[in-house]
Amino acid sequence: MTDTLLYPENTVRDIAAKLPGAAGIFRDADISFCCGGDISLAEAARKAGLDLAALTARLQALIDRAAQDAPADTAGLVAHILDRYHATHREELAFLVQLANRVESVHGDHDEAPLGLTEALILLHGDLDAHMTKEEKVLFPAILQGAGATLAGPIQVMHQDHADTSELLRRIEHVTNGLRLPIGACGSWTALYTGLRKLCDDVVAHIHLEETILFPRALAA
Template sequence: MTDITLAPDSIVGDIAARLPGAAEVFRRAGISFCCGADSGLAEAAEKAGVALPALTAELQALIDNAGRDAPAETPALIDHILSRYHDTHREELGWLIGLADRVEMVHGDHDEAPLGLTEALIALRDDLESHMAKEETVLFPAILQGGGAMLAGPIRIMRAEHQDTAELLRRIEHVTHGLTLPVGACGSWTALYTGLRKLCDDVVAHIHLEEEVLFPRVLAS
């Protein structure tokens, strides 16, 4: 479960950044959560011509299922975060940056070209690498040694860095026009956006698992 609540004035950008799967729900509904990040749910639904109850129900289903499969034991949960997210982010960013650079160079004169995407992905890579290194060398070992409530300070820093990461995801969403492919997009462009959709959704799931499961568990121990 998660402590995210849904109300007519709940901010779309906050939901997309914190709830795994919400970004894809908003994309399908035609709701922007980068440029329209400060819009409330009701306002965003009205602009997109979407029924608010149906949108809220779909998001609530995501909340109900969030974190259910998280390992019950903290060492196993950390191992899962390392293998499922840290290793995967590094691998995927490696090839996505090269592919983004190629698409920008080949299609830079297209009206819907994702100009600035390579730069945004490099910024995300550097942001995540710094953050994950702190977790791997300092925070996670301290958790496994039983730091408990004494880790409130480092965890507070990690939460702040998560907000920076969320801003970078919004930047990627913006320069790719909501990860919307133009008509007749080539295979490289299609593969790029498919990979980006997974990466961005994975990063949100990664942050959620730490914010809503790991950190509260540690601070309560």
């Protein structure tokens, strides 16, 4: 059965923001999910000359894989999120902010320079750090104590945080022209976009784990 996220009328922008790995599939198919990403999955497939059913099946496989890879116990899932995503985001963002600043400073006069990227990454760094700190100090301990339905309010705050983070990811996609490197890009520029691609994919995977598995599981406890 196809997940509701993948209904033909849903936008590629929404799918890319919520489904880990979808951005890579869209990039490979030359489907824009940033500027122009408000078109439906069905329309995007048509414009790209792709079979909608085949594209949907590839995306559905991502959903199935994400569910299979998630630890079955709540404590294990929380530990996985802390280790795989919280620690990694902080480390990678600190490096990418410096690298983005270097690329903007050196190549700012290039037609395809990612102007505004450093600012967007600084905002994302602050946004994610505040969000993850709330989880580490308040939400995750409450989840592990089995607080159940009393978590509805705090989890709603987390949902809004995720929406804000998704907007910043779209901003990063926009200023980098969909993370497309210009011809002849230097090593620093290449390393920057490679790191950004991983970071953006990781953040989407992080959000997906919480939205579709951890939070529903915690509320039902």
